[in-house]
Amino acid sequence: MIVIGDDTAKIEELQKRLASEFEMKDLGCLKYFLRVEVTRSKHGLFLSQRKYVMYPLVDTGMLDCKPADTPIVENHNLGVYVDKVPTNQERYQRLVGRFIYLSLTRPDIAYVVSVASQFMHSPNDDHMAAAMRILSYLKFAPGRGLLFKKNGHLDLEGYTNADYAGNITYRHSTAVTWRSKKQNVVSWSSAKSEYRGITQGSAFEITNNPVQHDRTKHVEVDQHFIKEKLEHKLISILFVPSSEQLADMLTHVVSKCRFEDSLDKLGIIDIYAPT
Structure with a gap:
Protein backbone atom coordinates (compact mmCIF):
# COMPACT_ATOMS: atom_id res chain seq x y z
CA MET A 1 0.00 0.00 0.00
CA ILE A 2 1.21 3.48 -0.89
CA VAL A 3 0.10 6.29 1.43
CA ILE A 4 0.43 9.78 -0.05
CA GLY A 5 -0.24 13.12 1.62
CA ASP A 6 1.23 16.30 3.03
CA ASP A 7 -0.20 15.91 6.56
CA THR A 8 2.30 13.86 8.56
CA ALA A 9 0.02 13.61 11.60
CA LYS A 10 -2.86 12.20 9.54
CA ILE A 11 -0.57 9.70 7.84
CA GLU A 12 0.69 8.46 11.22
CA GLU A 13 -2.88 8.22 12.50
CA LEU A 14 -3.88 6.15 9.46
CA GLN A 15 -0.89 3.85 9.94
CA LYS A 16 -1.79 3.24 13.59
CA ARG A 17 -5.38 2.42 12.74
CA LEU A 18 -4.32 0.03 9.99
CA ALA A 19 -1.77 -1.60 12.30
CA SER A 20 -4.50 -2.20 14.89
CA GLU A 21 -6.45 -4.27 12.36
CA PHE A 22 -3.77 -5.80 10.17
CA GLU A 23 -0.24 -7.11 10.52
CA MET A 24 1.80 -4.51 8.67
CA LYS A 25 5.19 -2.84 8.55
CA ASP A 26 6.17 0.70 7.58
CA LEU A 27 8.79 0.44 4.82
CA GLY A 28 9.60 4.15 4.89
CA CYS A 29 9.83 6.36 1.83
CA LEU A 30 8.64 4.78 -1.40
CA LYS A 31 11.50 3.28 -3.41
CA TYR A 32 10.09 0.25 -5.22
CA PHE A 33 6.50 -0.83 -5.89
CA LEU A 34 5.20 -3.45 -8.33
CA ARG A 35 8.50 -3.35 -10.26
CA VAL A 36 8.40 0.44 -10.56
CA GLU A 37 11.50 2.16 -9.15
CA VAL A 38 11.07 5.54 -7.45
CA THR A 39 13.93 8.03 -7.10
CA ARG A 40 13.69 11.44 -5.42
CA SER A 41 15.87 14.48 -5.97
CA LYS A 42 15.70 18.25 -5.71
CA HIS A 43 14.37 18.25 -9.28
CA GLY A 44 11.33 16.06 -8.59
CA LEU A 45 10.18 12.44 -8.63
CA PHE A 46 11.60 9.94 -11.13
CA LEU A 47 9.79 6.70 -12.02
CA SER A 48 11.43 3.94 -14.02
CA GLN A 49 11.34 0.18 -14.63
CA ARG A 50 15.03 -0.30 -15.28
CA LYS A 51 15.19 -3.74 -13.64
CA TYR A 52 12.01 -4.95 -15.32
CA VAL A 53 13.42 -4.08 -18.77
CA MET A 54 16.01 -6.80 -18.28
CA TYR A 55 13.43 -9.62 -18.09
CA PRO A 56 12.28 -9.61 -21.74
CA LEU A 57 15.84 -8.95 -22.93
CA VAL A 58 17.14 -12.01 -21.07
CA ASP A 59 14.17 -14.26 -21.94
CA THR A 60 14.53 -13.60 -25.67
CA GLY A 61 18.31 -13.77 -25.75
CA MET A 62 18.45 -10.12 -26.84
CA LEU A 63 20.62 -8.87 -23.99
CA ASP A 64 23.59 -8.52 -26.35
CA CYS A 65 21.59 -7.22 -29.31
CA LYS A 66 22.55 -4.12 -31.28
CA PRO A 67 20.66 -1.15 -29.76
CA ALA A 68 18.17 0.82 -31.87
CA ASP A 69 17.65 4.54 -31.31
CA THR A 70 13.92 4.51 -32.18
CA PRO A 71 11.26 1.93 -31.21
CA ILE A 72 9.80 1.51 -34.71
CA VAL A 73 10.84 2.22 -38.28
CA GLU A 74 9.09 4.90 -40.31
CA ASN A 75 6.51 3.68 -42.84
CA HIS A 76 6.26 0.35 -41.06
CA ASN A 77 3.00 -0.76 -42.84
CA LEU A 78 2.19 -3.29 -40.13
CA GLY A 79 -1.21 -4.87 -40.66
CA VAL A 80 -3.11 -8.13 -41.10
CA TYR A 81 -2.11 -9.93 -44.30
CA VAL A 82 -3.19 -13.46 -45.26
CA ASP A 83 0.02 -14.24 -47.15
CA LYS A 84 2.41 -13.62 -44.23
CA VAL A 85 4.18 -16.39 -42.30
CA PRO A 86 2.64 -16.80 -38.81
CA THR A 87 4.87 -16.64 -35.75
CA ASN A 88 4.72 -18.19 -32.26
CA GLN A 89 1.54 -16.68 -30.82
CA GLU A 90 2.24 -17.49 -27.16
CA ARG A 91 5.72 -16.01 -27.29
CA TYR A 92 4.45 -12.90 -29.05
CA GLN A 93 1.62 -12.37 -26.57
CA ARG A 94 3.93 -12.77 -23.57
CA LEU A 95 6.40 -10.30 -25.01
CA VAL A 96 3.83 -7.65 -25.92
CA GLY A 97 2.20 -8.10 -22.51
CA ARG A 98 5.49 -7.09 -20.91
CA PHE A 99 5.74 -4.09 -23.21
CA ILE A 100 2.27 -2.98 -22.13
CA TYR A 101 3.35 -3.01 -18.49
CA LEU A 102 6.59 -1.21 -19.34
CA SER A 103 4.68 1.60 -21.01
CA LEU A 104 3.54 2.69 -17.53
CA THR A 105 6.80 4.62 -17.24
CA ARG A 106 7.84 4.51 -20.90
CA PRO A 107 5.41 6.59 -22.99
CA ASP A 108 8.14 6.60 -25.65
CA ILE A 109 7.05 3.06 -26.58
CA ALA A 110 3.30 3.69 -26.16
CA TYR A 111 2.54 4.05 -29.87
CA VAL A 112 4.47 1.04 -31.10
CA VAL A 113 3.05 -1.09 -28.27
CA SER A 114 -0.47 -0.03 -29.23
CA VAL A 115 0.31 -1.13 -32.79
CA ALA A 116 1.87 -4.43 -31.74
CA SER A 117 -1.02 -5.28 -29.41
CA GLN A 118 -3.47 -5.18 -32.34
CA PHE A 119 -2.05 -8.44 -33.68
CA MET A 120 -2.12 -10.56 -30.51
CA HIS A 121 -4.45 -13.18 -32.02
CA SER A 122 -2.73 -13.58 -35.39
CA PRO A 123 0.90 -12.40 -35.25
CA ASN A 124 3.21 -12.96 -38.20
CA ASP A 125 6.95 -12.68 -38.73
CA ASP A 126 6.72 -8.94 -39.47
CA HIS A 127 4.95 -8.34 -36.15
CA MET A 128 7.59 -10.34 -34.29
CA ALA A 129 10.32 -8.36 -36.03
CA ALA A 130 8.64 -5.15 -34.82
CA ALA A 131 8.59 -6.57 -31.28
CA MET A 132 12.30 -7.37 -31.55
CA ARG A 133 12.87 -3.77 -32.64
CA ILE A 134 11.21 -2.61 -29.42
CA LEU A 135 13.63 -4.81 -27.46
CA SER A 136 16.57 -3.31 -29.33
CA TYR A 137 15.28 0.15 -28.46
CA LEU A 138 14.89 -0.76 -24.78
CA LYS A 139 18.49 -2.02 -24.83
CA PHE A 140 19.51 1.41 -26.16
CA ALA A 141 18.37 3.14 -22.92
CA PRO A 142 17.00 0.71 -20.30
CA GLY A 143 17.12 3.33 -17.56
CA ARG A 144 14.74 5.79 -19.18
CA GLY A 145 11.71 6.82 -17.18
CA LEU A 146 9.40 9.69 -16.27
CA LEU A 147 10.50 12.74 -14.33
CA PHE A 148 7.72 14.59 -12.52
CA LYS A 149 9.32 17.98 -12.01
CA LYS A 150 8.80 20.34 -9.11
CA ASN A 151 7.13 23.27 -10.84
CA GLY A 152 5.85 25.18 -7.83
CA HIS A 153 2.22 25.01 -9.05
CA LEU A 154 -0.57 22.49 -9.58
CA ASP A 155 -1.78 23.69 -12.97
CA LEU A 156 -2.78 20.80 -15.23
CA GLU A 157 -1.75 20.95 -18.88
CA GLY A 158 -2.84 18.31 -21.37
CA TYR A 159 -2.02 17.56 -25.00
CA THR A 160 -4.46 15.67 -27.19
CA ASN A 161 -4.12 14.45 -30.74
CA ALA A 162 -5.42 11.90 -33.22
CA ASP A 163 -4.24 10.60 -36.53
CA TYR A 164 -6.68 10.17 -39.39
CA ALA A 165 -7.43 6.61 -40.54
CA GLY A 166 -3.93 5.55 -39.57
CA ASN A 167 -4.72 1.84 -39.24
CA ILE A 168 -4.02 0.43 -42.71
CA THR A 169 -6.19 -2.68 -42.17
CA TYR A 170 -9.44 -1.15 -40.88
CA ARG A 171 -8.80 2.60 -41.34
CA HIS A 172 -9.48 3.31 -37.67
CA SER A 173 -7.84 6.33 -36.06
CA VAL A 240 -0.46 23.85 -30.57
CA PRO A 241 1.72 23.91 -33.72
CA SER A 242 2.96 20.58 -35.01
CA SER A 243 6.51 21.34 -33.91
CA GLU A 244 5.30 21.59 -30.30
CA GLN A 245 2.66 18.84 -30.36
CA LEU A 246 3.87 16.37 -27.73
CA ALA A 247 1.06 13.92 -28.42
CA ASP A 248 2.22 13.28 -32.00
CA MET A 249 4.61 10.51 -31.00
CA LEU A 250 1.72 8.70 -29.31
CA THR A 251 -0.44 8.44 -32.44
CA HIS A 252 1.99 7.86 -35.29
CA VAL A 253 5.64 7.52 -36.25
CA VAL A 254 7.56 10.79 -36.18
CA SER A 255 11.05 11.54 -37.44
CA LYS A 256 14.03 10.67 -35.26
CA CYS A 257 14.67 14.36 -34.60
CA ARG A 258 11.06 15.03 -33.54
CA PHE A 259 11.05 11.86 -31.45
CA GLU A 260 14.15 12.81 -29.48
CA ASP A 261 12.91 16.37 -29.00
CA SER A 262 9.58 15.09 -27.64
CA LEU A 263 11.33 12.80 -25.15
CA ASP A 264 12.89 15.73 -23.36
CA LYS A 265 9.69 17.79 -23.36
CA LEU A 266 7.65 14.88 -21.99
CA GLY A 267 10.08 14.44 -19.11
CA ILE A 268 11.41 11.12 -20.39
CA ILE A 269 15.03 10.99 -19.25
CA ASP A 270 17.67 8.49 -18.19
CA ILE A 271 19.22 9.41 -14.84
CA TYR A 272 21.48 6.35 -15.08
CA ALA A 273 23.08 7.37 -18.36
CA PRO A 274 26.76 8.35 -18.09
CA THR A 275 27.27 12.10 -18.07
Whole structure:
Protein backbone atom coordinates (compact mmCIF):
# COMPACT_ATOMS: atom_id res chain seq x y z
CA MET A 1 0.00 0.00 0.00
CA ILE A 2 1.21 3.48 -0.89
CA VAL A 3 0.10 6.29 1.43
CA ILE A 4 0.43 9.78 -0.05
CA GLY A 5 -0.24 13.12 1.62
CA ASP A 6 1.23 16.30 3.03
CA ASP A 7 -0.20 15.91 6.56
CA THR A 8 2.30 13.86 8.56
CA ALA A 9 0.02 13.61 11.60
CA LYS A 10 -2.86 12.20 9.54
CA ILE A 11 -0.57 9.70 7.84
CA GLU A 12 0.69 8.46 11.22
CA GLU A 13 -2.88 8.22 12.50
CA LEU A 14 -3.88 6.15 9.46
CA GLN A 15 -0.89 3.85 9.94
CA LYS A 16 -1.79 3.24 13.59
CA ARG A 17 -5.38 2.42 12.74
CA LEU A 18 -4.32 0.03 9.99
CA ALA A 19 -1.77 -1.60 12.30
CA SER A 20 -4.50 -2.20 14.89
CA GLU A 21 -6.45 -4.27 12.36
CA PHE A 22 -3.77 -5.80 10.17
CA GLU A 23 -0.24 -7.11 10.52
CA MET A 24 1.80 -4.51 8.67
CA LYS A 25 5.19 -2.84 8.55
CA ASP A 26 6.17 0.70 7.58
CA LEU A 27 8.79 0.44 4.82
CA GLY A 28 9.60 4.15 4.89
CA CYS A 29 9.83 6.36 1.83
CA LEU A 30 8.64 4.78 -1.40
CA LYS A 31 11.50 3.28 -3.41
CA TYR A 32 10.09 0.25 -5.22
CA PHE A 33 6.50 -0.83 -5.89
CA LEU A 34 5.20 -3.45 -8.33
CA ARG A 35 8.50 -3.35 -10.26
CA VAL A 36 8.40 0.44 -10.56
CA GLU A 37 11.50 2.16 -9.15
CA VAL A 38 11.07 5.54 -7.45
CA THR A 39 13.93 8.03 -7.10
CA ARG A 40 13.69 11.44 -5.42
CA SER A 41 15.87 14.48 -5.97
CA LYS A 42 15.70 18.25 -5.71
CA HIS A 43 14.37 18.25 -9.28
CA GLY A 44 11.33 16.06 -8.59
CA LEU A 45 10.18 12.44 -8.63
CA PHE A 46 11.60 9.94 -11.13
CA LEU A 47 9.79 6.70 -12.02
CA SER A 48 11.43 3.94 -14.02
CA GLN A 49 11.34 0.18 -14.63
CA ARG A 50 15.03 -0.30 -15.28
CA LYS A 51 15.19 -3.74 -13.64
CA TYR A 52 12.01 -4.95 -15.32
CA VAL A 53 13.42 -4.08 -18.77
CA MET A 54 16.01 -6.80 -18.28
CA TYR A 55 13.43 -9.62 -18.09
CA PRO A 56 12.28 -9.61 -21.74
CA LEU A 57 15.84 -8.95 -22.93
CA VAL A 58 17.14 -12.01 -21.07
CA ASP A 59 14.17 -14.26 -21.94
CA THR A 60 14.53 -13.60 -25.67
CA GLY A 61 18.31 -13.77 -25.75
CA MET A 62 18.45 -10.12 -26.84
CA LEU A 63 20.62 -8.87 -23.99
CA ASP A 64 23.59 -8.52 -26.35
CA CYS A 65 21.59 -7.22 -29.31
CA LYS A 66 22.55 -4.12 -31.28
CA PRO A 67 20.66 -1.15 -29.76
CA ALA A 68 18.17 0.82 -31.87
CA ASP A 69 17.65 4.54 -31.31
CA THR A 70 13.92 4.51 -32.18
CA PRO A 71 11.26 1.93 -31.21
CA ILE A 72 9.80 1.51 -34.71
CA VAL A 73 10.84 2.22 -38.28
CA GLU A 74 9.09 4.90 -40.31
CA ASN A 75 6.51 3.68 -42.84
CA HIS A 76 6.26 0.35 -41.06
CA ASN A 77 3.00 -0.76 -42.84
CA LEU A 78 2.19 -3.29 -40.13
CA GLY A 79 -1.21 -4.87 -40.66
CA VAL A 80 -3.11 -8.13 -41.10
CA TYR A 81 -2.11 -9.93 -44.30
CA VAL A 82 -3.19 -13.46 -45.26
CA ASP A 83 0.02 -14.24 -47.15
CA LYS A 84 2.41 -13.62 -44.23
CA VAL A 85 4.18 -16.39 -42.30
CA PRO A 86 2.64 -16.80 -38.81
CA THR A 87 4.87 -16.64 -35.75
CA ASN A 88 4.72 -18.19 -32.26
CA GLN A 89 1.54 -16.68 -30.82
CA GLU A 90 2.24 -17.49 -27.16
CA ARG A 91 5.72 -16.01 -27.29
CA TYR A 92 4.45 -12.90 -29.05
CA GLN A 93 1.62 -12.37 -26.57
CA ARG A 94 3.93 -12.77 -23.57
CA LEU A 95 6.40 -10.30 -25.01
CA VAL A 96 3.83 -7.65 -25.92
CA GLY A 97 2.20 -8.10 -22.51
CA ARG A 98 5.49 -7.09 -20.91
CA PHE A 99 5.74 -4.09 -23.21
CA ILE A 100 2.27 -2.98 -22.13
CA TYR A 101 3.35 -3.01 -18.49
CA LEU A 102 6.59 -1.21 -19.34
CA SER A 103 4.68 1.60 -21.01
CA LEU A 104 3.54 2.69 -17.53
CA THR A 105 6.80 4.62 -17.24
CA ARG A 106 7.84 4.51 -20.90
CA PRO A 107 5.41 6.59 -22.99
CA ASP A 108 8.14 6.60 -25.65
CA ILE A 109 7.05 3.06 -26.58
CA ALA A 110 3.30 3.69 -26.16
CA TYR A 111 2.54 4.05 -29.87
CA VAL A 112 4.47 1.04 -31.10
CA VAL A 113 3.05 -1.09 -28.27
CA SER A 114 -0.47 -0.03 -29.23
CA VAL A 115 0.31 -1.13 -32.79
CA ALA A 116 1.87 -4.43 -31.74
CA SER A 117 -1.02 -5.28 -29.41
CA GLN A 118 -3.47 -5.18 -32.34
CA PHE A 119 -2.05 -8.44 -33.68
CA MET A 120 -2.12 -10.56 -30.51
CA HIS A 121 -4.45 -13.18 -32.02
CA SER A 122 -2.73 -13.58 -35.39
CA PRO A 123 0.90 -12.40 -35.25
CA ASN A 124 3.21 -12.96 -38.20
CA ASP A 125 6.95 -12.68 -38.73
CA ASP A 126 6.72 -8.94 -39.47
CA HIS A 127 4.95 -8.34 -36.15
CA MET A 128 7.59 -10.34 -34.29
CA ALA A 129 10.32 -8.36 -36.03
CA ALA A 130 8.64 -5.15 -34.82
CA ALA A 131 8.59 -6.57 -31.28
CA MET A 132 12.30 -7.37 -31.55
CA ARG A 133 12.87 -3.77 -32.64
CA ILE A 134 11.21 -2.61 -29.42
CA LEU A 135 13.63 -4.81 -27.46
CA SER A 136 16.57 -3.31 -29.33
CA TYR A 137 15.28 0.15 -28.46
CA LEU A 138 14.89 -0.76 -24.78
CA LYS A 139 18.49 -2.02 -24.83
CA PHE A 140 19.51 1.41 -26.16
CA ALA A 141 18.37 3.14 -22.92
CA PRO A 142 17.00 0.71 -20.30
CA GLY A 143 17.12 3.33 -17.56
CA ARG A 144 14.74 5.79 -19.18
CA GLY A 145 11.71 6.82 -17.18
CA LEU A 146 9.40 9.69 -16.27
CA LEU A 147 10.50 12.74 -14.33
CA PHE A 148 7.72 14.59 -12.52
CA LYS A 149 9.32 17.98 -12.01
CA LYS A 150 8.80 20.34 -9.11
CA ASN A 151 7.13 23.27 -10.84
CA GLY A 152 5.85 25.18 -7.83
CA HIS A 153 2.22 25.01 -9.05
CA LEU A 154 -0.57 22.49 -9.58
CA ASP A 155 -1.78 23.69 -12.97
CA LEU A 156 -2.78 20.80 -15.23
CA GLU A 157 -1.75 20.95 -18.88
CA GLY A 158 -2.84 18.31 -21.37
CA TYR A 159 -2.02 17.56 -25.00
CA THR A 160 -4.46 15.67 -27.19
CA ASN A 161 -4.12 14.45 -30.74
CA ALA A 162 -5.42 11.90 -33.22
CA ASP A 163 -4.24 10.60 -36.53
CA TYR A 164 -6.68 10.17 -39.39
CA ALA A 165 -7.43 6.61 -40.54
CA GLY A 166 -3.93 5.55 -39.57
CA ASN A 167 -4.72 1.84 -39.24
CA ILE A 168 -4.02 0.43 -42.71
CA THR A 169 -6.19 -2.68 -42.17
CA TYR A 170 -9.44 -1.15 -40.88
CA ARG A 171 -8.80 2.60 -41.34
CA HIS A 172 -9.48 3.31 -37.67
CA SER A 173 -7.84 6.33 -36.06
CA THR A 174 -5.56 6.39 -33.02
CA ALA A 175 -6.40 9.01 -30.41
CA VAL A 176 -4.61 10.14 -27.28
CA THR A 177 -6.68 10.51 -24.12
CA TRP A 178 -5.04 9.11 -20.98
CA ARG A 179 -3.45 6.52 -23.21
CA SER A 180 -2.86 5.89 -26.89
CA LYS A 181 -5.77 3.80 -28.17
CA LYS A 182 -7.18 2.74 -31.51
CA GLN A 183 -10.79 3.89 -31.91
CA ASN A 184 -13.44 1.25 -32.55
CA VAL A 185 -15.16 3.10 -35.40
CA VAL A 186 -14.02 4.75 -38.61
CA SER A 187 -14.00 8.55 -38.37
CA TRP A 188 -14.97 10.72 -41.33
CA SER A 189 -12.35 13.35 -40.53
CA SER A 190 -9.37 14.07 -38.30
CA ALA A 191 -11.57 16.52 -36.38
CA LYS A 192 -14.01 13.75 -35.53
CA SER A 193 -11.12 11.53 -34.46
CA GLU A 194 -9.92 14.16 -32.04
CA TYR A 195 -13.37 14.87 -30.62
CA ARG A 196 -13.97 11.18 -30.08
CA GLY A 197 -10.52 10.76 -28.60
CA ILE A 198 -10.71 13.14 -25.67
CA THR A 199 -13.90 15.22 -25.87
CA GLN A 200 -11.84 18.26 -24.88
CA GLY A 201 -11.80 20.44 -27.97
CA SER A 202 -8.65 19.30 -29.69
CA ALA A 203 -10.10 20.50 -32.98
CA PHE A 204 -9.31 24.11 -32.15
CA GLU A 205 -10.67 25.80 -35.26
CA ILE A 206 -14.09 24.10 -35.17
CA THR A 207 -14.63 24.74 -31.48
CA ASN A 208 -13.94 28.43 -31.80
CA ASN A 209 -15.65 28.98 -35.15
CA PRO A 210 -19.45 28.56 -34.93
CA VAL A 211 -19.76 28.96 -38.72
CA GLN A 212 -18.19 25.53 -39.13
CA HIS A 213 -20.58 23.71 -36.81
CA ASP A 214 -23.26 22.91 -39.41
CA ARG A 215 -20.65 21.16 -41.52
CA THR A 216 -19.66 18.82 -38.70
CA LYS A 217 -22.96 17.55 -37.29
CA HIS A 218 -21.47 14.09 -36.90
CA VAL A 219 -19.47 15.42 -33.93
CA GLU A 220 -22.11 17.70 -32.44
CA VAL A 221 -22.51 15.72 -29.20
CA ASP A 222 -18.82 15.88 -28.37
CA GLN A 223 -18.59 19.42 -29.69
CA HIS A 224 -21.42 20.76 -27.50
CA PHE A 225 -20.00 18.98 -24.46
CA ILE A 226 -16.72 20.78 -25.06
CA LYS A 227 -18.36 24.15 -25.66
CA GLU A 228 -20.28 23.82 -22.40
CA LYS A 229 -17.04 23.27 -20.49
CA LEU A 230 -15.50 26.25 -22.26
CA GLU A 231 -18.42 28.50 -21.35
CA HIS A 232 -18.13 27.47 -17.69
CA LYS A 233 -14.37 28.15 -17.92
CA LEU A 234 -13.57 24.62 -16.76
CA ILE A 235 -11.11 24.14 -19.61
CA SER A 236 -9.07 26.38 -21.87
CA ILE A 237 -8.05 25.38 -25.39
CA LEU A 238 -4.89 26.63 -27.04
CA PHE A 239 -3.59 26.00 -30.54
CA VAL A 240 -0.46 23.85 -30.57
CA PRO A 241 1.72 23.91 -33.72
CA SER A 242 2.96 20.58 -35.01
CA SER A 243 6.51 21.34 -33.91
CA GLU A 244 5.30 21.59 -30.30
CA GLN A 245 2.66 18.84 -30.36
CA LEU A 246 3.87 16.37 -27.73
CA ALA A 247 1.06 13.92 -28.42
CA ASP A 248 2.22 13.28 -32.00
CA MET A 249 4.61 10.51 -31.00
CA LEU A 250 1.72 8.70 -29.31
CA THR A 251 -0.44 8.44 -32.44
CA HIS A 252 1.99 7.86 -35.29
CA VAL A 253 5.64 7.52 -36.25
CA VAL A 254 7.56 10.79 -36.18
CA SER A 255 11.05 11.54 -37.44
CA LYS A 256 14.03 10.67 -35.26
CA CYS A 257 14.67 14.36 -34.60
CA ARG A 258 11.06 15.03 -33.54
CA PHE A 259 11.05 11.86 -31.45
CA GLU A 260 14.15 12.81 -29.48
CA ASP A 261 12.91 16.37 -29.00
CA SER A 262 9.58 15.09 -27.64
CA LEU A 263 11.33 12.80 -25.15
CA ASP A 264 12.89 15.73 -23.36
CA LYS A 265 9.69 17.79 -23.36
CA LEU A 266 7.65 14.88 -21.99
CA GLY A 267 10.08 14.44 -19.11
CA ILE A 268 11.41 11.12 -20.39
CA ILE A 269 15.03 10.99 -19.25
CA ASP A 270 17.67 8.49 -18.19
CA ILE A 271 19.22 9.41 -14.84
CA TYR A 272 21.48 6.35 -15.08
CA ALA A 273 23.08 7.37 -18.36
CA PRO A 274 26.76 8.35 -18.09
CA THR A 275 27.27 12.10 -18.07
